[in-house]
Amino acid sequence: xxxxxxxxxxxxxxxxxxxxxxxxxxxxxxxxxxxxxxxxxxxxxxxxxxxxxxxxxxxxxxxxxxxxxxxxxxxxxxxxxxxxxxxxxxxxxxxxxxxxxxxxxxxxxxxxxx
Amino acid sequence: xxxxxxxxxxxxxxxxxxxxxxxxxxxxxxxxxxxxxxxxxxxxxxxxxxxxxxxxxxxxxxxxxxxxxxxxxxxxxxxxxxxxxxxxxxxxxxxxxxxxxxxxxxxxxxxxxxxxxxxxxxxxxxxxxxxxxxxxxxxxxxxxxxxxxxxxxxxxxxxxxxxxxxxxxxxxxxxxxxxxxxxxxxxxxxxxxxxxxxxxxxxxxxxxxxxxxxxxxxxxxxxxxxxxxxxxxxxxxxxxxxxxxxxxxxxxxxxxxxxxxxxxxxxxxxxxxxxxxxxxxxxxxxxxxxxxxxxxxxxxxxxxxxxxxxxxxxxxxxxxxxxxxxxxxxxxxxxxxxxxxxxxxxxxxxxxxxxxxxxxxxxxxxxxxxxxxxxxxxxxxxxxxxxxxxxxxxxxxxxxxxxxxxxxxxxxxxxxxxxxxxxxxxxxxxxxxxxxxxxxxxxxxxxxxxxxxxxxxxxxxxxxxxxxxxxxxxxxxxxxxxxxxxxxxxxxxxxxxxx
Numbered sequence: 048x049x050x051x052x053x054x055x056x057x058x059x060x061x062x063x064x065x066x067x068x069x070x071x072x073x074x075x076x077x078x079x080x081x082x083x084x085x086x087x088x089x090x091x092x093x094x095x096x097x098x099x100x101x102x103x104x105x106x107x108x109x110x111x112x113x114x115x116x117x118x119x120x121x122x123x124x125x126x127x128x129x130x131x132x133x134x135x136x137x138x139x140x141x142x143x144x145x146x147x148x149x150x151x152x153x154x155x156x157x158x159x160x161x
Numbered sequence: 162x163x164x165x166x167x168x169x170x171x172x173x174x175x176x177x178x179x180x181x182x183x184x185x186x187x188x189x190x191x192x193x194x195x196x197x198x199x200x201x202x203x204x205x206x207x208x209x210x211x212x213x214x215x216x217x218x219x220x221x222x223x224x225x226x227x228x229x230x231x232x233x234x235x236x237x238x239x240x241x242x243x244x245x246x247x248x249x250x251x252x253x254x255x256x257x258x259x260x261x262x263x264x265x266x267x268x269x270x271x272x273x274x275x276x277x278x279x280x281x282x283x284x285x286x287x288x289x290x291x292x293x294x295x296x297x298x299x300x301x302x303x304x305x306x307x308x309x310x311x312x313x314x315x316x317x318x319x320x321x322x323x324x325x326x327x328x329x330x331x332x333x334x335x336x337x338x339x340x341x342x343x344x345x346x347x348x349x350x351x352x353x354x355x356x357x358x359x360x361x362x363x364x365x366x367x368x369x370x371x372x373x374x375x376x377x378x379x380x381x382x383x384x385x386x387x388x389x390x391x392x393x394x395x396x397x398x399x400x401x402x403x404x405x406x407x408x409x410x411x412x413x414x415x416x417x418x419x420x421x422x423x424x425x426x427x428x429x430x431x432x433x434x435x436x437x438x439x440x441x442x443x444x445x446x447x448x449x450x451x452x453x454x455x456x457x458x459x460x461x462x463x464x465x466x467x468x469x470x471x472x473x474x475x476x477x478x479x480x481x482x483x484x485x486x487x488x489x490x491x492x493x494x495x496x497x498x499x500x501x502x503x504x505x506x507x508x509x510x511x512x513x514x515x516x517x518x519x520x521x522x523x524x525x526x527x528x529x530x531x532x533x534x535x536x537x538x539x540x541x542x543x544x545x546x547x548x549x550x551x552x553x554x555x556x557x558x559x560x561x562x563x564x565x566x567x568x569x570x571x572x573x574x575x576x577x578x579x580x581x582x583x584x585x586x587x588x589x590x591x592x593x594x595x596x597x598x599x600x601x602x603x604x605x606x607x608x609x610x611x612x613x614x615x616x617x618x619x620x621x622x623x624x625x626x627x628x629x630x631x632x633x634x635x636x637x638x639x640x641x642x643x644x645x646x647x648x649x650x651x652x653x654x655x656x657x658x659x660x
Contacts, residue, residue: 077454079257116250116459122467128192128229131199133213139325140209149208150306150322153259 064098066091166442169420171345171413174385178423180347180416181393182340183382184291184408186358188333188368189301189375190233196300196331197224197267197463204374208324216329218263224462226251230331231274233367234298235468235476237333238275240361240483241293246274248467251298251460259323260302268334270457273297274466282357283485284349291354292338303328333367339384339393347383347416352409355379359405360484372403379408381436383415385423394419395429399443402436410441418443491515495524504532510546513553520557530556534574538581551580558587571644572596598647602654605638605646609654612637623659631655 068091075082082090108114133139136149145152174180195202198215214222238245252270278293303325307318335358343350359377362370369376384396397419402411415434422429433446482490491511492502495518505511510531517527531546535556539546559576562568568576568591579590591597599605612634613620622630631652638651 074456077255077456117461117464119464121464122248124225124464125228125231126199126225128194128227129199130194130201131213133198133200133211134217136207136209136212139212139217145320147308147322148306150324151209151259151262153321153323155319156259156305156307156321 064095064102066094066098166418167421167425168414168417169424171417174416174420175345177388178385178416178420179341179388179390180343180412181384181386181396182337182343182347182351182412183396184335184337184340184351184354185380185382185398186335186355187301187378187380188237188335188362188370189377190230190331190333191366191368191376192227192229192233192331194227195329196227196230196298197329198222200326200329202330204369204376206326208326211326212328216262217325218261224267224460226463226466227331230298231466231468232476233331233365234274234296234333235473236365236480237335237362237367238278238296239473239477240365240480241275241278241280241296241335243275243278243293243296245468245473246272246276246466248272248465249274250465251463252457253460254299254455254457256455258302259321260305261328262303262323262325266300266302267460267463268299268457269297270452274468280354280357280361281485282350282353284346284353287346289340289343289346289350289353291340291350294336294338296333296335299332299334301327301330301332348409348412351381351412352405355408356405357485364481364484364487366481372405375403378403381408381411381415383412383419384429385416385419394423395431397429397432397434397443399434399436400446404438407436407438411436411443414442495528497524497528501528508532508536508546510536513547516553517556517560520554522557522560526560526563527556530560534577538577549581550583551577555580555587562587562591566647567591567597569598569644569647572598596645599642599645602650605642605651605654608638608641608646609634609651609658611641613655613658620659623655628656 068087071091071094072082072087075087140146140149140151143151192202194200195211195216198213200211200213200216203211215224235245249269249272251267252272253265254268254270255265257264273295275296276294278296280291280293282289282291303323304327306322306324308322309319337354340347340350340354355377359370359372362368362377371377379402381399381402382396383399384394386392386394397415399411399415402408419429430445434443435446436443481487488502488506488511491497492499497505505514505528508531514524514527514531517531518524535549535551536546539549542549559568559573562576563570563573572591575594575596576587576590579585579594580587584590584593616634616637619630619633623634634655635648635651638655639646639648
């Protein structure tokens, strides 16, 4: 990994990011994406490259650039606690694959209960 | 897969282990609208009648933060002696479960709005300081109804029905640091903490604070460490423990269960546990996900919240008196015994008794009505005493009528009948039902004469100086007057006539 010009401090030094095949498999499971062994073999190295490329941005950012999560320099965008009209149940349920007892019907939920 | 866990007797647990407690309490705020949209928040509405594109997670919908919810969060934090963040963000907690149609819950992750606080909890006169790690803002989930299973539970169900009315209602999650050193009092400390927290929430007026309706929900974390080792053990998280008594029982049960597992030399599995109110046991839920499995990241659709110090100070000014301190003050002012006070608080009658006393009623009389006659009637109807159609002003007026001799206690109870039947104000009921004590001596005198004539034996005894016999005549007169006489005055008349 070449030194990136302008990098400084702890943040700039670690552009090297690796993601293992197991991590990709785990993430795929969390995201409910069914990946075959071949797909995992194919995707894991690619994702590592993508992560490395993205991570190089942190090499460019100096200590004077704070990490940014929002494009807009705004804070405290609020609404008053006032009720506004929403959807009727018919509208709300219009896109539901299945409706029962005015509720969204979903397949059996396995494994966990909120 | 319901197998019965082996349990170790509570005293034996304490001989070998030190418990560590942790509590996560979710408080549903009583805002009129949801956290990020204008949908109403009424409890018990018809399914999917309080939803919109935002809380249904429809494409293109944009959330906007409810300022009242932020205010409530800050006030809760201040009441818990927390620091208030200068700047904090919302985060997406990603998971696949149909209780959130967005496939994530908007929450806060490493930047809670409130952090590093404490609450002093009293148990049997001993004070435990419970350190608060954080209180953060998030949104409630929808409600799932599991269909096809035997008990409405998830196991055996063949599909589930989801109502999103509750999805998006603002929640504050309050998380303690591990509570160490409570020993045998761990179950009581857990209960007392949740009880005091509930009182605080009530005093702040930020939530309905109804555990039975789920507006306060507790998750109980527990671990054991070998006695004196000081090393925290593996914890379990018992979810949705929804009454104070259950909080205590759940801690006790998990202590006994953990001890049995550890005594066998096996390991505690870090997992969530389901609490079963009916049997008082927990069963295995799911293995606890690591926080990173939720792939938290800053919510791009919501800009950061940066409460100004001026705003925080302004909110600090609105804090009510600490409920524990207030209770001690009122008990001293009213001269109530510890038991009286416990009953008052237990009945949820503290405020209404305070209001009654403020309206001029002597403390003991206020307590007598609210915890006696009125509590009995509320109990008959299965409601809280404060839900009766009787106000503090009504009780104060009734007692004033007793004090000025217009009513006696028996007639006063009839006034309460009238109030509960919606017959108007106490004075209207006294007039409408003709309840006032007859102070007209002419009518009383006639009634006394009749009683003497009807009971010659008794009259003779009294003439002979057996004053104690007067009771029988007084009773007869009261009966004839339908109770509407001052028994003291009747006694005077009886004795006047016979001595």
